[in-house]
Amino acid sequence: MNLVVSPMVISVAAGFTTLLLYKLPAVQKIASLLFSIATAVVSYLLISEVYLNGTQIINFSSWPAPFGITYVADPFAVIMVGITALITLGASIYTFGGMEFKDDYCFYAPFFHLMMAGVFGAFLTGDIFHLYVCFELLLLASFILIILGREKQQIEGGLKYVMINLVSSALFLSGLGLLYGKIGALNLAEIAVRLQAAPDPGLVLMTGTLFVIAFSIKAALFPFNFWLPSSYHLCHPLVSGVFAGLLTKVGIYAILRIFPIILVHDLAYFKTLFLVIAGLTMITGVFGAAVDYNSRRILSFHIISQLGYIALGVAIFTPFAITATIFYFIHHIITKTNLFFSVGLLNQLFGHDKIKKMGGMYKQSWLLSLLFMISALSLAGIPPLSGFFGKFFILKAAYLDEQWLLLFIGIGVGALTLFSMIKIWNEAFWKDLPEGVSAPTGKLAPGPVLATVIFAASIVLIGVYAGPLFDFAKIAGEQIVDPSTYIQAVLGSR
């Protein structure tokens, strides 16, 4: 049985089913969880299929590639699908006690699943226009999720988010139109073949630049990172957790998927560009976090600084660096979502995100303290957690490529990350309750705690099993740097 398209199909089905159930919150919640479990199961079947038998493809309507839309499950794509499925599952567990499905929030589950359909589609598609369609699907669903609740601040944050993303989609679409006009193909493998046969540096520079800007906006890389800390911390904690984990990473995924294919002859220019972007992204993100005292905005700034490490791996672009980048993806998505979830629990107890008006959580709940500490230390890169290996591999790639300045920046940013994690720890957990603030009386909700425990366990396990994971990421990384396996799988031997 061909499972390539199933994660996306199940997500679309989940979206429409939960939409029909919007008047029955309890049923909707359980249906959402069941669909997430189904997604997780098919995703792991797909991973094992790809692990055992290599890249799987499906041609829709049996139009042979490159004429129809092709879905390609290569190792990199299934790694991303697997993590996304894990996040989907965790987010669905979080709703039990973490979110009431009433008022606006009865529309949370439908649009959450439709957004996931877009994310799965973006990871699996082998067609550049279909990638655009999937981007729009996930963006439109995320527009709705970010303003759920319709509070004044959310609308303002949503306004910024919507505007900047519309500009980004517009640039992506224009690049796409120009690329099609010149090459006459939309299938990524076919584009690669045609560009190898007849290189066109002018076209590559033009569409490449349009794509760099479009995807940098989506991925919140340096000059375009301002929108992220002014919108992500205003929505529901669950929504911001999922956004933080997945959405920016889809932008970087698109860069990694498209660039090796269209930049067959012109990597040097983009390498310098990305090295500069990576350094500045790391620095701006971490300094933004250092001065802030809103827990979720601190974490939003850290999304940016961590994306700098990923951009560094992308810039160096050796098989080892790309493998390190893919490993960083695995670590970063889970750790970041978990940090947002545990801070979301704090938000649920205190009713706000201002860490100066919190305190005494260490006395009150050892479990929450432990869960936060694991993810915070992992983000900062303390062994033996997943973040240590993620940072170590990226910095080793920088060392092997002799990028001394960026190596130095990477280490410094790691230290500053630890600083702002300790800041949250000190304010919310370690110090006594400030005067005039009463201790929160509510109990920890079961769903969020269970989701956070699952993610924290995954962080520890990724740290323990870093070797086997790195080996699988290595297969994926080598196929990204040298796309001939991908092309062979899609177009066959001809």
Place this chain on the structure above:
Amino acid sequence: MELFWSLIIGLLFAGAVYSILRRSLAKNLFGFIILSNAINLLIFTAGGYNRGAAPFIKDSSIDFNIITDPLPQALILTAIVIGFGVISFCIALYSLFYSQNRTDDIDKLINEEVA
């Protein structure tokens, strides 16, 4: 013909950027509408639209080099539909913003305090 449409597309892009940068939300919205139309025209022009025959192949004697590529039209149709959905959402969002704040001036956006 290509040159004429290229100039039109350039003008539309310029107008769209100007409108998007205006402070008023309504003009900002018009900017996005113009921008999406400019991009549709760009795909149409870049795809090559004026080669000769319609893309219906009745017999094999027809010269494949003179028929028009039908795919850009399909891409534009998809882009129009997506643009329509996005713009409708924007209208709803902007009117929500207006009903809460009684202003359509982007400069009146409050920057939440760093607390």
